[in-house]
Amino acid sequence: MSVLTPSSPEELAALLGGAASQRQSVALGGRCSKRRMAGAVAPSDLTISTSAMDRVLVYEPQDLTISVQSGMPWCRLASTLADNRQMIPLDPPFFAEATVGGVVAANTSGPRRRLYGTARDFVIGMQFASLEGKLVQSGGMVVKNVAGLDMAKLLIGSFGTLAAIAVVNFKTVPMPPRERTFLLSFHSAPEAVKARDRILAGALQPAALDLLNPAAASRVEQQGWVLALDVGGNAAVLERYARELRNVGRWTALDEPEHSSFWQQVRDFTPRFLESHPEGAVVRLSTTLSQLREVVEAMPAPALARAGSGVCYGYFTDAAAASAWLAQAGKRSWKAIMEFAPENRAHLELWPQPGNDLETFERIKRLFDPHGLVNRGRLYNRI
């Protein structure tokens, strides 16, 4: 089946509107790097990719804002900003292949969310194409804006089930003058989590605070329960971290280029795992900081946790084991989903326990897509 690649938001809207008016179903994506994420799109009449919409529309570095088309590769956005020592530190997996629209639609994020937040904290405006063939605007190009409903929030994490993201406006932040990695290794989860608690209770503000269980640590050439910090600042600030972290545990520091290559491994942990495990699955647990220890300890597989935010990823070599574990997690009222699964996954329960807002989600879906035409099943087989 051919893939339609509109070159402008207007063309995207026309294609989508045209398809919908003929009741044709549509598979919508960017470069489809996250094919194994969430639900698989049900077989569709048409495929539309935003990959040819890859331009920077507005970038005034001194305004700390940028507007780009959704098909722009994330890595190109990052390097455009880096030329001006700015960044949008979402650190998404599939960094090299993913498009801006895909990162936003899948709401992927990475280690530095502890300090900087996720897509919802960086998107200041958005233009999307509706199934009516219209272009709709949310927000704008200023960092503070409360005019109208924040519809962009709905599109973030919507996996293309509502509309097609055409343009995304971001706020940017300056890069820190220097960055350094501190790695602390522990014999047990309780020790590592205690160290995390001490760091969080103090004045230090690491950008990233990840926890890896031994099975995960060995995949990034580390041993034991590893607490990994990404810290930014001037030389005096980095020295301060070195001094104070001595009270928390024995550390190893990584400077460039080891610093970047370590975090690249962490960022690409999921893509690398999926590549070597075609039948593998990744579960994602949303938890609180205090419950994280229990969750990480209970993971019978490599586990990588955003220990300063409350998200834990578990890497299972087969989907059946992941499903069994999800069922157990459900019994403990843990909020978990199968974030990545094998290509063939229509039969899997990816999102076992939705909240009581699911009915509202369905009503919103019906508003945007009354005939259920776009990215059917993509939202974890539920929508």
Place this chain on the structure above:
Amino acid sequence: MLPAEAKEKLVRRMGPRGYLDRPEDLKLYEYDGSVDKALPDLVVFPRSTEDVVAIVRIAAEYGVPVTGRGAGTGLSGGSIPRLGGVVVGFSRMNRILEIDLENERAVVEPGVVNLDLTLAVQDRSYFYAPDPSSQKACTIGGNVAENAGGPHTLAYGVTTNHVLGLEAVLPDGSVIWTGGKEPDLPGYDLTGLLTGSEGTMALITKAVVRLMRQPEMVKTCLAIYESPEDAGRTVTEITARNITPVALEMLDGVMLRMVEEATHAGYPMDAGAVLLIELEGLREAVEEQVEQIREACAACRAREFRVARTAGERDLLWKGRKNAFGAIGRVSPTFYVQDGVVPRTKIAPTLRFIGEVSSKYGLTISNIFHAGDGNMHPIILFDARKPGDLDKARRAGEEILEYCIQAGGSITGEHGVGMEKNEMMSRLFSEETLDAIRALKDVFDPGNLFNPGKVLPTGKGCLEIRQPALTAAGPVY
């Protein structure tokens, strides 16, 4: 209008001390911090989510408009019952239900006063970041409805960046939980959609919010300029040097003199403008940044640069800033404040344009605003008793907002659209976008009973719009 039968049901449900219906009492609920007025038919004071559900169900049964209200400090008419009906006052749902420092979260009822949350956790070195200038009075529920900002949102973000979950009563009386204490729950971000929806889609009955650790060091600086434009240029100079202050506020000369006469905060009486700049973080970072900021200010012709030496000096500078609007009342009987936003690089030309508008209409316009994120607050002084003055003030305000739109900005950065700027929405957004907003509202509120006449343009003649009466506003940010 409120049918007698509906009123009777509501009154019975709320009990003798749970409502107000005498004309002299209702009068207190016809206005907020903005310039418009409309009388409710009844004000009810729920104590629980169940009360709110009961109120909403009765209102739905009889087709009565419902408007939520926190402390009534809003600046766009968000809590004014434009079509009458029932005002739901949340002043009795004011409990902090849970403080969970271990997880950096609090769960609050909507009537909790913004500052009270910080006061409840500050001795344990935490704070709640959004800090509108009305924070001593305004409520978290109102903040969520309007997606409120404040000076420190430059670094920390606005309300939506700090709200993680909501319990919401929908117009059909159903109750949903969106989000929660845990991050990254799958599904559409209804928390983000409802935050800033100005009470047009749901009434919030609980909110899960983020608490943050207090910084180790805070430094507050005052840079003094001969001209407002030099102060405006400093904002981009600071950005160019890759420094991020937590607050970057500007007061022009007109404002300075009014503030200083009222608060004696130590602001210079003869300056053209000042920047109030705050830096926070680790000692080692802040000390360096103060010097970098000093250089940036000097490069933009600041005539003087001071750093507050004590907490007392710092508090005084902020007191001058946050109480500024009280100070205006000493000079002008009435004023009108705008909330337009421009890209940071456009601050200097925008200030020039505001000066031209001031001359054109013969009205004094002073500026006190969040310069760091381009959120302008021009304050148009006028005398409502002078025939034609009110009309001139409105036209001047509209010209300024039009300029903000043309400059690539927005008509409101933090005050909300409400009933003050809803007709201007069509200048900012296309008809397609307004239709999308309308359709989303319909999904939640097909009967258009929740805060009708707000956010979206009403179109002439579609609504009975009462004659607005302008009065001096209270504290404004």
